[in-house]
Amino acid sequence: MKTRGLSLVKKLFATALFAPLLAVASGPELHLDKAPVSSDPAALQNGAKLFVNYCLNCHGASYLRYNRLKEIGLSDQMIKDNLMFTADKIGEPMRIAMQRDEAKAWFGAAPPDLTLIARSRASEFGSGADWLYTYLRSFYRDPGRPTGWNNTVFENVGMPHVLYELQGDQVAKFEEHDDGHGNMTKVVHIEPGKQGKMSKDEYDKATADLVSFLVWMGEPMAGTRKTIGTFVLAFLGVLFVLSYLLKKNYWKDVH
Template identity: 85%
Template sequence: MKIRGISLVKKLLATALFAPLLAVASGPELHLDKAPVSTDPAALANGAKLFVNYCLNCHGASYMRYNRLQQIGLSESMIKDNLMFTADKIGEPMRIAMQREEAKVWFGAAPPDLTVIARSRASEFGSGADWLYTYLRGFYRDSERPTGWNNVIFENVGMPHVLYELQGEQVAKVTEADDGHGGKVKTIALEQGKPGKMSKEEYDKATADLVSYLVWMGEPMAETRKTIGTVVLAFLGLLFVLSYLLKKNYWKDIH
């Protein structure tokens, strides 16, 4: 009885450990489009403009200060005249006026802060940039949702499509097929319905710029860090060569 009890406990522990993994493995595969992330200052500046005009109304970036935008080539006057709508001083964070408690009442949940959204999505899906790029291009009309919108990779999303005037309205064509195990696999194909202000190519470029800015905002010093790392490795390589030559010269009479 004692041995059987231990065996049963082991089975229960194994089930508890691996059940979440099995649940994930059995879920639908998430297909993400490759995001053309750019570090070009013009692309980042356009992404910052889109972020301020379309995202900063509900989503804050409280760990990002306006004066950081000077790193992507924007002057202080350009930032103050065109991008500072939620602050008085250029050194202030990119906060919003909406209170979290009010947001929970209005939307059911407070919109998340977007300062490190690209990095947080990367921890969940492998590439935060790819997830954001697919998400921003994956909205479609759904009359059953309170906002009238749904998303191909974020089913029953609570956020409306804030960029719809640029992209227009997409319509979902849903098909179901057998998965070979007695279940159904749902596939959603999007078709352009009501056109927006931009063509598909223009909208893809705009969302790529916005995603590039979100990636940059999560770590503004990334490019500087890479440059410093390259210089340090080059210095260590040179130091190794000099150390080796010194060692050979020091031990030449012994060897």
């Protein structure tokens, strides 16, 4: 009895250990396109313009102040004249006027703050930039949804396609595939519909700029941090060589 009891415990332990892995392996694979993230000031400035005009109506960036935008090559006056629509002073955070309880009543859930969205998605999907880039290009018309839109990356998303006028319509074609084990999976193929203000290449470029800004916004000091890291590694390399030469000279009589 004791042996059988230990065997049962081992089986239960193995099931608990590997069940999450099996669940992930059997789930639908999420394909993400590689995001062409750029640190070029022109790309970041265009991304900031898109963010302020299309995202800042519902999504705040309350952990970033407007004056930090000077780090991507903008002057105080340029920020005030072109980007500062939700504040009076340039040192204020990029908040929105909409209250969370009102947003929850209107949309079913309050739109999240986007300051750290690229970093939070990175913790879930490996690359937050790739997820955002694919998501913003994967909306399609769905009359069954309250907003009239759905998304292949985020199924039954509550957010409408705010960049619709730029991209235009996309239409979904559904297919069912057998995975070889008798399980039918739904596959969604997106096809272009009504043309927007931008061509496909132009929209992809605009989306890449927006994603680049979201990535920068999550860690504005990333460029400085990498530069400092490079200098530190170079200094340690030089220090290692000098230390080795000193050691060699100090011990030359012994060896």
